[in-house]
Amino acid sequence: MKKFLALALALVMTASLAACGNDATPPAGSGSGSGGETASSYKVAMITDYGDITDQSFNQTTYEACKAFCEANSIQFNYYKPNGDTTAERVAMVDAAVADGYNVIVMPGYAFGGTIVEAAPQNPDVKFVALDVGEGDLLDPAVTAKGETYDWTPANWTLSDYVDLSNVYCAVYQEELCGYMAGYAAVKLGYDHLGFLGGMAVPAVVRYGYGYVQGADAAAGETSAKVTMEYVYGNQFFGDGDITAYMDTWYKTMGVQAVFACGGGIYTSAAEAAAKVDGAKVIGVDTDQAAIIDAYGADMTVTSAMKGLAPTVDTLLGEIILNDNWSAYAGKIQTLGLVSGDDPAANYVQIPMESTQWGDGFSQDDYKALVSKMYSGEVKVSSDIGAEPAVTNITVNYYGNIK
Known part of the structure; x- marks a missing residue:
């Protein structure tokens, strides 16, 4: 009970x-x-x-x-x-x-x-x-x-x-909540050029993405980091050569450091491209995807925005x-969504304690503090997908669909 x-x-x-x-x-x-x-x-x-x-x-x-x-x-x-x-x-x-x-x-x-x-x-x-x-x-x-x-x-x-x-x-x-956690964590861990690769722009994927934008914006406001985010949808739930080539441009040419790959098997294109660039990272979705993403390169996964x-x-x-x-x-x-402000692992949306690449900028204790604030309502995350989230601390470049 x-x-x-x-x-x-x-x-x-x-x-x-x-x-x-x-x-x-x-x-x-x-x-x-x-x-x-x-x-x-x-x-x-x-x-x-x-x-x-x-x-x-x-x-x-x-x-x-x-x-x-x-x-x-x-x-x-x-x-x-x-x-x-x-x-x-x-x-x-x-x-x-x-x-x-x-x-x-x-x-x-x-x-x-x-x-x-x-x-x-x-x-x-x-x-x-x-x-x-x-x-x-x-x-x-x-x-x-x-x-x-x-x-x-x-x-x-x-x-x-x-x-x-x-x-x-x-x-x-509430995908926007774990998306927020992932974006917040990425910026706190020092990544200042981020990407979002969505599958199809269905409501769940959009909520993930808009939560990710909001989290990155909040963390940038706290750290005064100059953060840029590239944002695109593949318009499909699987990776292919065209999407991998697009990700190659992001990682190799534009200098994107970490991409939140959100939508079924589309992560394969982000991971394939990241594997070609030293230190390039991917953020997983839905479950703890570290095992499958890290198969493309050791320690490639920053974290995963997970559903319980x-x-x-x-x-x-x-x-x-x-x-x-x-x-x-x-x-x-x-x-x-959230059912506990004290135990992040009890929630129905979260990032993984085990595989997240914790660091001085964002530790497990910092994560617990963030969850506590989200649960209490001190940190508010919008679930509105009718318009792009308002940002004040980061630059977001929206590109629509790749295909």
């Missing part, structure tokens, strides 16, 4: 179906929230998106968290990998898991929006936990055929008109299986 209370405090924004009301703080588990199931009646399956459980990112983190929870609580667990990167392939894996008797299905990543729309209503007795799937993902144009005959203006529809989330819980994250996938899995499976409290979560999309 301690973890559940932490999660409840983390709900800084809730988008719930009309039928579920607007209560952003679920009640404590009462033992009768989801029909009286016992732990022994549950079987947990995880579906990978388009990667594998060894990707050192979303899939691996989610898989390891599910596996650890289930082993600790004697719950049957398995994972299913789609044969391709399509909604149809992911739905097929949901069907396979259900046919095998799995009744709690965990899905990591925005790519599962279409899967939820198609599979959840067909399996009303299955509980779906979706990580990093927001309202925009559930309205993917590929699955909105209804839009051809329906007026989708905001005044005339709600999410419940289109998506049945009655057996679904979606967690999304493992704590989310642990909390939700505990609430569903151990506390029988599914009713507090079903039908909701909840945004998770």
Whole structure:
């Protein structure tokens, strides 16, 4: 229950179906929230998106968290990998898991929006936990055929008109907060020419980037450093020769020292380019990416702006299986952020204690002090993505899309 209370405090924004009301703080588990199931009646399956459980990112983190929870609580667990990167392939894996008797299905990543729309209503007795799937993902144009005959203006529809989330819980994250931490840390550690390489300019990526800008600006104001930031989107979630060449220019010609590579596999282009320049750095995203980035060059990773996938899995499976409290979560999309000002590792957005390259300019104690100020509200970070963040201490050059 301690973890559940932490999660409840983390709900800084809730988008719930009309039928579920607007209560952003679920009640404590009462033992009768989801029909009286016992732990022994549950079987947990995880579906990978388009990667594998060894990707050192979303899939691996989610898989390891599910596996650890289930082993600790004697719950049957398995994972299913789609044969391709399509909604149809992911739905097929949901069907396979259900046919095998799995009744709690965990899905990591925005790519599962279409899967939820198609599979959840067909399996009303299955509980779906979706990580990093927001309202925009559930309205993917590929699955909105209804839009051809329906007026989708905001005044005339709600999410419940289109998506049945009655057996679904979606967690999304305050990316701007961990983006802020990463930008703040980079400047405090002495980097004064930064880059941001986003994937596609979807809301989550933009929040990361705008938080990064705000953090760098705040740190520059405290240090009086003259900081320049280059800012661009690749317009895709993978690296390639064109994007690597663009990063070559940043590192080799323009003198960029550290690039926050934010968006699926696009980090490969930043890392490939950084590997060609002595001392060039990369900042990871979503999970602690030091292991995969440092494979391109020793100590290449400054830090990573992380989402707390493992704590989310642990909390939700505990609430569903151990506390029988599914009713507090079903039908909701909840945004998770800071839950502790004293323990950064307890938060749902953070930078890693283990792999961040701490230094005299920014130590673990400095990080803890920053988190405390963010949690108390002394440091405020805007989540607005409607306009570029106002800056007073750094210069930001926005280049739009590479492709």
